[in-house]
Amino acid sequence: MSPRKTTRRQTAKKCPSCKGTGEITESVRVGRARKGQETADRQTALCLACLGSGQAPTG
Numbered sequence: 001m002s003p004r005k006t007t008r009r010q011t012a013k014k015c016p017s018c019k020g021t022g023e024i025t026e027s028v029r030v031g032r033a034r035k036g037q038e039t040a041d042r043q044t045a046l047c048l049a050c051l052g053s054g055q056a057p058t059g
């Protein structure tokens with residue numbers, strides 16, 4: 001008896017830009033007001049490096 005594990009190997013690397021999440025969080029900054037102080041609001045944007053796949057672009 002030889003129990004085999006069906007664990008799949010993940011060959012795809014995680015996108016370094018979004019760390020595999022597929023989306024990035026950007027801090028919303030107020031233009032020239034408040035000396036560019038960051039606000040509490042953060043917006044989530046689609047990672048342009050991997051287009052939301054979370055995988056590092058190959059080629």
Ligand SMILES: [Zn+2]
Pocket residue numbers: 015016017018019020021022023047048049050051052053054055
């Ligand atoms: Zn990405």
